[in-house]
Amino acid sequence: MNVAFIGCGYVADIYARTLANYAELDLAVVHDKNPQRAEAFSKMYDVPTAPTLDAVLDDSRIDMVVNLTNPSSHYEISKRALEAKKHVYSEKPLATDFEQAVKLVDLARRQGKLIAGAPCTHLGEAAQTFGKALREGRIGKPRLVYAELDDGPIHMLDYKNWRSESGAPWPYLDEFNVGCTLEHAGYYVSQLVAFFGPAKSVTSFASLVVDDKGIEETPTTPDFSVGCIEFSSGVVARLTCSIYAPHDHALRVFGDEGILALKECWDFGSSVGFYPRNRVALKAEKHLAIAHRIGVGMLPVPLVRKVDFGFKVKGANRMDMARGIAEVAEAVTQNRGCRISADFSLHVNEIVLSLQNPKAMGVQRKLVSTCHRPAPMDWAG
Ligand SMILES: NC(=O)c1ccc[n+]([C@@H]2O[C@H](COP(=O)([O-])OP(=O)(O)OC[C@H]3O[C@@H](n4cnc5c(N)ncnc54)[C@H](O)[C@@H]3O)[C@@H](O)[C@H]2O)c1
Incomplete structure (x- = not known):
């Protein structure tokens, strides 16, 4: 399956390194709105760049868009990719606004495409x-x-x-x-x-x-x-x-x-x-x-299988991030249910947004009672 990365920033390196674990995934092209960033990434991983998002979306060889842009761009990029009839794997959050995430999932369903949101932990x-x-x-x-x-x-x-x-x-x-x-x-x-x-x-x-x-x-x-x-x-x-x-x-x-x-x-x-x-x-x-x-x-408890990513992982995490892309690709090619289904991704998105925004997403009690702070014991100084 041919995939395209949109966004060649900090996390894209982790994706590029772990993508090497999946011979069935080919990183065909990358695009970043910052051309210098796209160029540096392209040199390092020997992958062509596309000058615009449209150039990626118009390319019939591309099956899946991997959205590695900043969270504020996730909705727009994923929406455009689905409209162009590409499968989408998006870095988290699926969207920063729950209603937008719902729209993405509805759009994916109408287009007959998969949308999945990281993480794949x-x-x-x-x-x-x-x-x-x-x-x-x-x-x-x-x-x-x-x-x-x-x-x-x-x-x-x-x-x-x-x-x-x-x-x-x-x-x-x-x-x-x-x-x-x-x-x-x-x-x-x-x-x-x-x-x-x-x-x-x-x-x-x-x-x-x-x-x-x-x-x-x-x-x-x-x-x-x-x-x-x-x-x-x-x-x-x-x-x-x-x-x-x-x-x-x-x-x-x-x-x-x-x-x-x-x-x-x-x-x-x-x-x-x-x-x-x-x-x-x-x-x-x-x-x-x-x-x-x-x-x-x-x-x-022994691990169900040995962890052997076949590459050196540097930095704070040891996660095979491309596994999520591989899961979506396999679900598409085998025509089976995806372990990161759109519904699953939407549910995770709703829970996380609720954790971060209790005021906007749910009820938070404002206390009506108050009190003075008890004085320290005399012997406590
Ligand atoms: N930084 C990390 O350690 C880390 C780890 C895991 C996941 N993530 C997630 O990965 C995503 C990207 O984070 P990052 O750290 O790589 O950010 P980053 O700022 O380093 O990279 C994002 C890149 O996307 C590009 N971009 C933004 N909007 C665009 C658009 N509309 N069109 C084309 N390119 C666009 C930017 O120019 C930038 O180069 C975020 O969702 C973040 O939550 C980050």
Whole structure:
């Protein structure tokens, strides 16, 4: 299948490197509205550039558009690609506005094309191992989930000098303005929907913790959120996202007979472990709470298959991002259901938007009572 990348920025390098894992996918052409960026990318990966989006969309060899533009452009580019009867694989979020995401999914249906939204973390080896252990009843009935996507205090790091392999700067303005919840929550939400099915409600709190991040403009987008997702199957999940608390990408699912833990969301080969909840183990459980988070002392659950991407992954994540494109391509060629269907992508999009925008998407109580802060004890100084 011939694919075209629209957007040759920071993430496009990760896609290009992981695309090499799939011989059936051919990167036929790339386009970026910034010609210098397209040129640098084209040189590095030896792929032709197209001068305009229209040139890509008019090219009958192209079957799928991979939308790697900034989130504010996702809707327009995906819409144009679907109108031109191309399949679409879009970086997250599918759209920054839920109504627009609905329109994209409707359009794809009318055009008889697939649209799928990243991330594809639920297709990774660790997530597949986790899902199998849940299906096999390893922890009995799963009831409660704690998932963390804390990414550390990025504004205290040297983020202005981060560069991709082909030289694209890390788009910090965009990252801070789009917000860490919209950028990151999907990495776990997609897994949770794959494990537990659709959700029926989201209750969230989101806030800006650090307004001065050393950039040209003051961001207003929350850099912290905590939300609770109620799944139709009865499971309840608490998901936290921030770019302030120290790095913690752990997932824990608590069941009547045990706890399943996954250490690192952004590693398809992350360790997965099990802690029993029998009478003896329960006595030690309160002392092990921290250990659960970092995977100490767990009984390893072997991955369902070895992780062998066949390429060197650099940087903060070890995710085979092109796997999502390959899944869509295979679903098309085999005429089978896609594991990143339009409905799935839309549902993940709605949950993530609700986590980030509780005021716009749902109810948030404004408190009517207030009080004075209790004075410290005299002996506390
Ligand atoms: N930066 C990361 O680490 C990272 C990781 C995973 C996913 N993502 C996601 O990938 C997407 C892109 O992020 P990025 O970090 O590569 O951003 P980026 O700013 O580095 O790159 C985006 C590129 O898209 C181009 N572009 C924007 N609008 C366009 C349009 N209308 N037509 C043609 N080109 C256009 C820009 O010129 C830019 O070169 C985002 O959705 C982001 O959430 C980013």
